[in-house]
Amino acid sequence: MAVAPKSLEWxxxxxxxxxxxxxxxxxxxxxxxRDDMDIIITVPxxxxxxxxxxxxxxxxxxxxQEQEIQRLHSACKEWGLFQIINHGVSDESLSNMKEQxxxxxxxxxxxxxxxxxxxGSLEGYGQAFVTSEEQKLEWNDMIFLKNIRSLQxxxxxFWPENPPEFRKSLETYSEDxxxxxxxxxxxxxxxLGVEAQQYSxxxxxxxYNMRINCYPPxxxxxxxxxxxxxxxxxxxxxxxxxxxxxxxxxxxDGHWVFVEPINGALVVNLGHVMEIMSNGIYKAPDxxxxxxxxxxxxxxxxxxxxxxxxxxxxxxKLIKSGSPPLFRTLKIEEYxxxxxxxxxxxxxxxxxxx
Ligand code: OGA
Ligand code: NI
Numbered sequence: 001m002a003v004a005p006k007s008l009e010w011x012x013x014x015x016x017x018x019x020x021x022x023x024x025x026x027x028x029x030x031x032x033x034r035d036d037m038d039i040i041i042t043v044p045x046x047x048x049x050x051x052x053x054x055x056x057x058x059x060x061x062x063x064x065q066e067q068e069i070q071r072l073h074s075a076c077k078e079w080g081l082f083q084i085i086n087h088g089v090s091d092e093s094l095s096n097m098k099e100q101x102x103x104x105x106x107x108x109x110x111x112x113x114x115x116x117x118x119x120g121s122l123e124g125y126g127q128a129f130v131t132s133e134e135q136k137l138e139w140n141d142m143i144f145l146k147n148i149r150s151l152q153x154x155x156x157x158f159w160p161e162n163p164p165e166f167r168k169s170l171e172t173y174s175e176d177x178x179x180x181x182x183x184x185x186x187x188x189x190x191x192l193g194v195e196a197q198q199y200s201x202x203x204x205x206x207x208y209n210m211r212i213n214c215y216p217p218x219x220x221x222x223x224x225x226x227x228x229x230x231x232x233x234x235x236x237x238x239x240x241x242x243x244x245x246x247x248x249x250x251x252x253d254g255h256w257v258f259v260e261p262i263n264g265a266l267v268v269n270l271g272h273v274m275e276i277m278s279n280g281i282y283k284a285p286d287x288x289x290x291x292x293x294x295x296x297x298x299x300x301x302x303x304x305x306x307x308x309x310x311x312x313x314x315x316x317k318l319i320k321s322g323s324p325p326l327f328r329t330l331k332i333e334e335y336x337x338x339x340x341x342x343x344x345x346x347x348x349x350x351x352x353x354x
Contacts, residue, residue: 012130013117016109017141021216021296028218031137034225039290040256049257051250052082053265059187073191076278080285081250081269083262084184089176091264096165097173098242101298103163104143105214115143115160122146124158128211139224139291141214148174148302149208174208174302177238181206181304184236184268192278194315199277202306203235207332209303215247218291226289226297232271233339233348234303239267242298251286272349273305273335276327279314284349308332327352 020029052075058068075082104112117126125143143160147153148170160166186200215226226247239248241261248267249256259267275284289299306312313329330338330352342348 012133014127014130014137016112017127017137017139018105018214018216018296019109021218025219028139028220028224032139032224033220034136035223037225039222039225049252049255051257051259052079053262054082054084054268055086056084056088056183057086059183069187069191072187076188076191076270076274076282079250079252080275080283081259081267081287083259083265083267085262085265087180087266088183089180089266093169093173093176094240094264096169097240097300098298100163100166100169101212101242101300104160104166104212105141105296105298107162111162112160114162115158117144117158123155125160136225138228139215139218139221139226140289141216143210143212145170145210145212147207148210149178149206170210173300174210177302177304178204178206178208180238180266181208181236181302184238185304188236188274188282189315192281192315192318194277194317199306199315202310203304205307206235207305207308209234209305211301211303213289213297213299213301215289215291215297215299217294217296219293221291221293224291226291229286229288231284231286231349232269232301232303233273233335234271234305235273235277236304237267237269237271238302238304239269240300240302241267242300243295245292245295245297247289247292247297248299249288249290251288256288271303272352273312275349276312276352277315279318279323280326281318305332325354328354 054072054075058064112125115125117124122128122144123146128142128144145158181203182200185203186196189196189199218224244261246258246260248259250259269287270282270284272284275282311329311331312335314325314327319325339348342351
């Protein structure tokens with residue numbers, strides 16, 4: 001039996017879900033059965049629970065800016081998640097990235113495995129956070145890539161070279177995502193009333209990680225978890241849907257609400273770094289993904305963080321204005337160490353509270 005990983009940064013190897021799916025099983029293997037979770041995939045979301053939609057052209061236009069920032073502020077406070085349209089990223093960049101990701105997951109398993117995770121690293125093609133042989137598994141294959149914007153720190157060994165344009169598309173796309181993260185965080189900071197320019201600039205040379213998710217079709221989608229409920233730990237996440245089938249759900253007022261894909265939009269959700277920066281005014285939402293009976297779903301999540309010289313803590317301006325800091329301030333390395341070596345039973349954000 002393999003030795004259990006020492007920290008969550010190391011995942012045990014498990015079978016490819018795509019390979020399971022093409023076997024044409026009628027039931028899912030026991031390791032994937034989550035009858036303990038309430039997975040609702042057929043009930044339509046309540047109409048009153050509509051995921052907010054933010055229009056970037058209204059944020060930049062001086063005539064509509066104030067009102068749209070107000071809507072953004074409410075979205076961040078009440079949902080911690082919204083969709084953004086007219087974001088300025090070219091259709092070409094989005095569609096190239098989607099095509100390359102589709103092309104990668106269409107490759108035979110042996111070929112994909114050229115970029116497989118290695119023991120001791122979360123990066124590469126495989127599955128995340130598998131730390132015991134008994135653990136229930138998610139209906140998800142993925143590629144995880146760290147530090148994609150840093151020429152020095154990224155590890156190209158895990159960047160697929162097949163399809164041949166994969167790396168080039170990822171390079172362009174990630175540059176677009178960093179530019180978008182700078183502008184979104186600027187408006188978010190404006191909504192909070194903190195130093196907007198100064199804060200958003202920390203995302204320009206920030207730390208960017210990426211998780212590319214593949215949710216193969218599943219014979220019993222209501223019995224599996226595509227991606228377990230979690231909150232993201234970074235600043236903001238920019239999620240691109242590769243198709244039009246809903247799979248992402250956000251927890252809002254006790255309901256799991258589907259985020260319906262909108263062609264050309266990106267889903268933005270806040271992570272713990274933003275929750276901490278806002279001193280708890282904004283919340284990083286719980287979210288999860290569900291599988292589908294007949295169709296494979298692909299999504300591309302870009303995890304955006306300030307650069308590593310910036311401490312993770314409540315914005316000074318919010319503290320100066322009188323509210324006591326709710327969270328400790330940590331260096332980013334400390335923050336990540338804390339995350340990867342935490343006990344799964346303890347809520348990560350709670351462990352950072354003062
Ligand atoms: C993630 C995530 C959701 C999705 O990768 O952190 O929440 O719909 N993905 O794939
Ligand atoms: Ni997530």
